[in-house]
Amino acid sequence: MKIRRHYLTLRRAFPQIAEEVPLEITVQELSQLLDCTHRNMVLLLKRMEQEQWLSWTPRRGRGNRSVLLFLARKEEMVLQEAQEMVGKQDLRSALELVHAGEDASSAREQFHDWLSGQFGFRSEVQGQRRSDILRFPLPQTIHSLDPVAIHYSGESHLVNQLFDGLVRMDAKGEAILPHLAHAWEVDAARTTWTFYLRKGVLFHHGREMLASDVKYSLERLQRLAPRGLYSWAYACIQAIETPNDTTVSIHLSERNEAFLAFLTTNRASIVPQDACEAGAERFGRMPVGTGPFRLIGHEQGIWTLEAFAAYFQGRGFLDRVEVWTMPERDAKQGGHQTGKQDGQQNENQNGNKDSKEHEHFQVMHNVRISELGAERWQQVRQSGMTCKFITVNELKGGPTANPEIRKAIHSAIDRAYLLELLSGDVIEAGDSFWPEEADAVSDTVSELSGLPVLPDLKEVKRNLLASGYGGETLKLATIPQYESDAQIIAQVCARAGILLEIELIPAEQFKGKARMDADLLLFAVMLDEHRELRLIDLYKSMQEHAAPEVQAMLDLTIRRLLMEPDAKCRSSLFREIETQLKNRHSLLFLYHKHLKTAYHPSIRGISLDSLGWVRFRDIWFT
Structure with a gap:
């Protein structure tokens, strides 16, 4: 309500004044804070007193100042106001409110705890009709749901429901x-x-x-x-x-x-x-x-999908799906993340969460849950995994044009230390886009730990010096969603004496000329049922910053791939490309990340689409 926001404006104007501590002030000074008339300010004070939010003791006469006591804690008022905004389907304004002010952490935490209880499956009865609704948070912003314009997994997932x-x-x-x-x-x-x-x-x-x-x-x-x-x-x-x-x-x-x-x-x-x-x-x-669902509206960050009764494969069980888009910052602070980016874009990274934190959810994507929580949840290991890697821009010139320096950079990236820094994620060492066909024991993997062997930093530094690397700062380009990965990689490289400058390029521009000024490019590929398409797309992109001999090799091999009807022969050709790029250290593998979808036992009909998302049409609840 508007009067609650007036109170918050007054309360935030005096952060140093605790509740029930007298504040001497005049009506005129208060009216200036709210930009209203003296008469309206008096009416607002009376109303706030009736709500027991404050105490107002007027004093008349020249030199006398009235006494104001704040009674209601601003955190409680923020929470109430934000909850009321959510009730009006205005999630965006609620999130803006709980993030306003430097002292908003307590209200923000309480709000996210409350908000988590609003997600999940529920039924609403209107007259004689029952509506079954699934509501879930998406830690991304929806920019477009036009199939030709999507860049992120949240968008891709909704497009799969609509088209x-x-x-x-x-x-x-x-x-x-x-x-x-x-x-x-x-x-x-x-x-x-x-x-x-x-x-x-x-x-x-x-x-x-x-x-x-x-x-x-x-x-x-x-x-x-x-x-x-x-x-x-x-x-x-x-x-x-x-x-x-x-x-x-x-x-x-x-x-x-x-x-x-x-x-x-x-x-x-x-x-x-x-x-x-x-x-x-x-x-x-x-x-x-x-598609099985049609979009009926999107207001203040909430996208509402309704079952399409005339769907050619039959109507689904759910009547409505509400997707509450939350900026990634809010999703992380609330502790609940459900999305990842499409294929070669981004995947959110979740660590372990306790079972209490999950109690409001029916479906969770890309999560790890504790042993206690696992007893109450079913888990589906998705068929695909994400592979993170770095490609080298050999056309720029400078240090990365030197094959010995590329080799030294490859050795300098301490994979064991990298995995240690990423220990909260579901990851493992990776050196191929075809891990199921890799040798049982790799030269770079310890038989005892299953992790890359720790390199000798002194030897790595000697190799860098011998390769001709003179300590130049190298530019590492990636998309904003991979900034944390880039920072970790910069930290790993710095131990070996390689300085990296990170440049962030929006995903929709990453295939353009902006990346051509970088020495190294950090990206990822989703290794799922569309792996061949994704790898051809990657190699086509790499051609633009590869050395001429690599461009020719990629062009010839991709042509052979597109002419080859046999899947086993295509697989051999893909491994041939990969081996050549690895041997010249133009492609530096970092790690694989396995993804899981967890769901509550009350859900039936779970099936996953190409990115491991649950198909809304298939699920129903007991």
């Missing part, structure tokens, strides 16, 4: 299954793919999906995201024909065995032409798809 593609990948990444298309075929040259669409599939705004929408979606992706994720896969689309409303023929300029797999990603989501042409920015905030 569909022509085909889909099974959970193991081993088979491509029909989806919006019930069948498809390819010509002998494997450059023309023809898809036969299901009839009667509706968009959320009620119009039937047609072949013209498929054509529009792919051409729009080419036009709006020419350098987007997997752009190499759709850049080869030469023409699209729609002989009728349920048939689409896509002509490629050259054979591409990864094209069908690309169509399983949410980048290839089918969008309605009429809704998109109403405005790209508007579509990003209020998207229209064919």
